[in-house]
Amino acid sequence: MQSRINGGIRMLLGVTMLAALPAAALAQQNYPNRPIRFIVPNAPGGSTSVAARLMGEKLTASWNEQVIVDNRPGGNNIVAGEALQRSAPDGQTILLVTAAHVINPILHPDKPQYDAFLRFPPVATLVSTNYILVVNAAVPAGNLKELITLAKSRPGQLNAAVSNTGGIQHLALEYFNVLAGVKIQAIPYKGGGPGITDLVGGQVQVAFNNTLTLLPHIRSGKIRALGVGGDERIPILPQLPTFAELGLAGYSVKNWFGVVVPTHTPREIVAKLAGEIIRIQGMTDFKEKLAVLGVEPFVNGPQPFAALIRSESLKYAKIIKAANIKLER
Numbered sequence: 216m217q218s219r220i221n222g223g224i225r226m227l228l229g230v231t232m233l234a235a236l237p238a239a240a241l242a243q244q245n246y247p248n249r250p251i252r253f254i255v256p257n258a259p260g261g262s263t264s265v266a267a268r269l270m271g272e273k274l275t276a277s278w279n280e281q282v283i284v285d286n287r288p289g290g291n292n293i294v295a296g297e298a299l300q301r302s303a304p305d306g307q308t309i310l311l312v313t314a315a316h317v318i319n320p321i322l323h324p325d326k327p328q329y330d331a332f333l334r335f336p337p338v339a340t341l342v343s344t345n346y347i348l349v350v351n352a353a354v355p356a357g358n359l360k361e362l363i364t365l366a367k368s369r370p371g372q373l374n375a376a377v378s379n380t381g382g383i384q385h386l387a388l389e390y391f392n393v394l395a396g397v398k399i400q401a402i403p404y405k406g407g408g409p410g411i412t413d414l415v416g417g418q419v420q421v422a423f424n425n426t427l428t429l430l431p432h433i434r435s436g437k438i439r440a441l442g443v444g445g446d447e448r449i450p451i452l453p454q455l456p457t458f459a460e461l462g463l464a465g466y467s468v469k470n471w472f473g474v475v476v477p478t479h480t481p482r483e484i485v486a487k488l489a490g491e492i493i494r495i496q497g498m499t500d501f502k503e504k505l506a507v508l509g510v511e512p513f514v515n516g517p518q519p520f521a522a523l524i525r526s527e528s529l530k531y532a533k534i535i536k537a538a539n540i541k542l543e544r
Contacts, residue, residue, distance in 0.1 A: 246306050246484050250281040254310045256295035257378060258288045260408025262427035266341055266472050267311050269504055273495040288405035291379045292319060296332040304477040306484035310335065314383045314470050317528045321535055322381045322542055335475035336485050337520035339492040342505060343471040343513035344425040345445030346387050347455070349438045354420050359441045359461045362421075366397035373399045375421035376410030381542050384410075386534065387423040387444060387468040393538040394466050414438060425470060426451060426509025445469045451509040468534070471513055473520055489516045 253271050257263045264286060271282035287295040292315055302308035320329040348359070356362035366373050377384040380403045388401055402419050404410035407428045414422045415437045426449060432438045443449055443457045446467050458466040474492065476485060495501055496512035505511055515523060
């Protein structure tokens with residue numbers, strides 16, 4: 216009898232202590248408790264989907280809860296952002312963002328959605344990658360200088376695939392137009408994958424994109440790489456010079472991917488998710504998979520990621536002003 220009483224007392228004490236725990240602490244202990252939806256703001260096939268899938272596979276293995284990649288293209292990231300905004304702030308829905316996350320509020324001051332999206336709590340960055348300027352193999356330009364000469368002789372006649380109007384690829388193109396003194400026309404797509412498909416097929420002639428998307432087509436010879444738009448050469452393409460090395464000084468545009476969650480998500484859940492992402496980024500096999508694609512992990516937790524967002528906002532505001540980039544309303 217006494218043992219049953221003691222057992223009951225221990226059970227009662229356990230329940231009492233559990234009830235005394237803060238809700239946020241309980242949420243962290245139980246997180247994740249069902250499949251995680253990983254929203255991607257672009258169509259399948261592009262670099263964002265690849266990065267999300269690779270991280271999703273690792274998170275699934277870590278937590279034994281399926282991570283489902285949910286592509287939500289459209290509205291220049293508004294469709295994806297609003298999908299996250301409607302989600303419960305419990306960490307079970309996460310969103311992949313790119314540099315467009317900070318560019319959109321600058322280019323679209325008339326759309327308050329973008330300012331609201333900036334309030335999504337940053338969790339962690341995933342990868343960082345330089346942009347490469349490529350052309351279809353049939354374009355009569357074997358290097359950057361020849362492309363600039365060709366574009367000057369055909370103002371507005373060359374078309375470039377960009378993932379969406381006002382996105383990072385569009386900005387990269389327009390900034391190039393200004394510095395090179397050319398006019399290559401932007402053709403928007405719902406993601407990098409469909410645009411590169413048309414580049415390979417010859418429907419467009421030019422693109423700025425990253426190695427995740429471009430490398431297989433560069434190696435196949437279907438497209439030709441002319442230069443790296445970042446500050447350094449890419450290890451997987453060491454022979455490809457930067458724009459600065461090719462005489463186009465002052466050009467530097469690169470992209471990054473990161474993860475954010477809905478507003479009011481408990482800090483404990485943000486910290487747990489960030490910690491697991493950062494742990495995965497340190498795994499040898501994960502780094503090797505990214506290296507094959509030409510990118511490396513870009514490791515930032517919540518606070519450094521928030522600082523990056525602030526600094527990138529200032530950087531791209533200056534670039535947009537220098538290039539006089541304005542979108543039609």
